[in-house]
Amino acid sequence: MAVKKNLYTKRESGRAMDEVRPMTAKVGVVPSADGSAIFETGKTKAIAVVRGPRTLHPQHMQNPKNGVLRVNYGMMPFSVEDRIRPGPNRRSEEISKVTEWALSSVVDLSEFPNTVVDVFIQIPQADAGTRVAGINAAAMALAHAGIPMKEMVSAIGVGKIDKSLVVDLDKYEDSLFHDGEGSTDIPMVFTSRTKNLALLQLDGKISIPEFKETIELAKKACEKILVVQMEALKNVNGENGAPKGVPLEGNNG
Amino acid sequence: MERMVHPKVYPWRATMGDFIIPNLQKEKIEEFIAENKRLDGRKSDEYRKLVVKDGISENSASAVSVKFGKTEVLAGVHLALAAPYPDSQDQGTFMTNAELHPMASQQFDMGRPGIESVELARVIDRGIRESGFIDFKGLCIKEGEKVWQVFVDIVTINDDGNLLDVAGLASLIALGRARMPIYNAEEDKVEGYSDKGIPLNKDVLSFSMTFHKIGKKIVVDVSKEEEAVSEFRLTIAVGDNGGEPRITAMQKGKSGVITSEDMETILKLVESKWAEMFPKIKEFVLGK
Numbered sequence: 001m002a003v004k005k006n007l008y009t010k011r012e013s014g015r016a017m018d019e020v021r022p023m024t025a026k027v028g029v030v031p032s033a034d035g036s037a038i039f040e041t042g043k044t045k046a047i048a049v050v051r052g053p054r055t056l057h058p059q060h061m062q063n064p065k066n067g068v069l070r071v072n073y074g075m076m077p078f079s080v081e082d083r084i085r086p087g088p089n090r091r092s093e094e095i096s097k098v099t100e101w102a103l104s105s106v107v108d109l110s111e112f113p114n115t116v117v118d119v120f121i122q123i124p125q126a127d128a129g130t131r132v133a134g135i136n137a138a139a140m141a142l143a144h145a146g147i148p149m150k151e152m153v154s155a156i157g158v159g160k161i162d163k164s165l166v167v168d169l170d171k172y173e174d175s176l177f178h179d180g181e182g183s184t185d186i187p188m189v190f191t192s193r194t195k196n197l198a199l200l201q202l203d204g205k206i207s208i209p210e211f212k213e214t215i216e217l218a219k220k221a222c223e224k225i226l227v228v229q230m231e232a233l234k235n236v237n238g239e240n241g242a243p244k245g246v247p248l249e250g251n252n253g
Numbered sequence: 254m255e256r257m258v259h260p261k262v263y264p265w266r267a268t269m270g271d272f273i274i275p276n277l278q279k280e281k282i283e284e285f286i287a288e289n290k291r292l293d294g295r296k297s298d299e300y301r302k303l304v305v306k307d308g309i310s311e312n313s314a315s316a317v318s319v320k321f322g323k324t325e326v327l328a329g330v331h332l333a334l335a336a337p338y339p340d341s342q343d344q345g346t347f348m349t350n351a352e353l354h355p356m357a358s359q360q361f362d363m364g365r366p367g368i369e370s371v372e373l374a375r376v377i378d379r380g381i382r383e384s385g386f387i388d389f390k391g392l393c394i395k396e397g398e399k400v401w402q403v404f405v406d407i408v409t410i411n412d413d414g415n416l417l418d419v420a421g422l423a424s425l426i427a428l429g430r431a432r433m434p435i436y437n438a439e440e441d442k443v444e445g446y447s448d449k450g451i452p453l454n455k456d457v458l459s460f461s462m463t464f465h466k467i468g469k470k471i472v473v474d475v476s477k478e479e480e481a482v483s484e485f486r487l488t489i490a491v492g493d494n495g496g497e498p499r500i501t502a503m504q505k506g507k508s509g510v511i512t513s514e515d516m517e518t519i520l521k522l523v524e525s526k527w528a529e530m531f532p533k534i535k536e537f538v539l540g541k
Binding site: 029030031032033036043047049051054072076078079080081120122124 | 311312313333350352354355356358359363408410411
């Protein structure tokens with residue numbers, strides 16, 4: 001059988017195969033929170049808010065040895081073309097849980113027994129990659145809140161579109177491309193220092209050598225994302241952010 | 254066992270539930286307001302800075318952010334195909350949903366919408382529906398069969414008081430800026446958005462102002478702390494009747510009672526604040 005031609009040699013967005021979308025990040029976007037951040041990549045936007053440590057109720061859920069990290073991910077009703085009914089659904093509950101696992105791997109709440117740290121992730125506008133954008137924002141919000149962390153985490157969606165390996169899938173690549181071998185979507189989260197995987201999911205079809213290659217692509221992309229995250233955290237008092245509790249528009253405004 | 258309280262969190266804010274103001278702070282707020290001053294430096298009838306941002310999501314008919322000082326609310330509009338109600342076969346339908354999201358405040362909890370969310374959504378829903386601001390007949394595609402259903406979705410981002418007025422205004426601005434979807438009758442589906450707005454009766458625009466009684470004074474655009482110590486609140490929606498304010502909706506909240514003196518003060522404030530705010534708000538909602 002003749003080898004079929006690769007149908008995806010040029011990306012629909014015009015990006016290079018390993019090129020991430022333009023990113024912006026900012027901390028301190030929700031003044032009443034203990035920590036907050038917004039992370040935007042292309043048209044995907046994620047807001048993350050951290051509240052706590054605060055006493056966990058009901059009491060039987062408390063852990064006397066460790067604080068509890070609790071993540072809630074959700075998409076705003078107007079974030080996608082078909083309105084999403086407000087409230088939790090199976091997709092958002094699963095994403096909340098895998099995000100919680102990813103963040104728990106670097107957060108150290110041993111100093112805060114019986115408390116909970118709540119992380120709320122909300123997506124105002126979606127163009128694929130919302131869970132990874134949410135994790136990038138959440139990691140920044142946790143750091144902004146001063147929650148002890150062993151290291152940072154950065155997240156990226158990589159994948160395979162027909163025969164091409166691509167970095168940072170957008171909506172076209174993630175859900176509208178069905179030709180040839182179709183689309184494989186692999187969200188990954190890497191820890192910043194030890195370079196370990198804190199989240200891994202995969203949907204599609206991919207060979208082992210190709211999968212190995214996507215890991216390397218994701219690692220490189222996460223290095224770029226980490227720079228954006230750290231810049232925003234350093235700029236907490238500058239133009240691109242505000243210290244906790246101070247409104248962005250100045251006093252009284 | 255000793256309870257852990259994060260050093261950054263005030264002890265009285267460390268748990269979810271009611272927003273508790275210590276007596277000392279309550280007295281201070283009332284004392285200040287008696288002298289026509291407020292903790293943030295405003296006068297009792299002074300609004301915070303109003304900031305409107307568009308383009309929060311391009312995947313919906315519109316989505317905007319509205320801030321009064323530190324209070325921020327997002328509102329988005331979606332239009333979907335639906336069947337009309339049996340008693341109004343030639344009219345579109347409308348639904349408002351509000352989520353007091355726990356990210357916005359220490360006091361909001363996850364789970365089923367509480368009475369605050371329900372009241373907020375209902376007051377805003379009634380205000381828009383009953384004012385006739387949306388031209389429901391203009392949303393009819395085929396009488397008795399197909400109409401547009403309009404959704405307004407409100408998400409609170411940060412609560413620093415007066416959510417009702419901010420969310421109400423955000424809803425109006427989102428409706429004012431919503432794009433009409435394109436309906437393909439042959440294939441019976443929606444194909445993107447046109448440049449046109451949705452059908453509105455622009456001359457009946459009204460917006461709400463909430464007045465709180467704190468100590469002996471009536472205060473507008475309250476902060477979260479002020480909201481927690483007030484005796485009652487009165488929300489009044491006011492529209493334009495040939496250059497004169499015309500009341501279109503009211504809702505009293507909390508257990509304090511309104512004296513006739515209070516009412517006189519409030520109605521005077523309605524006149525002066527309406528004259529000051531209405532042109533600004535009209536421009537935000539309907540453009541220049």
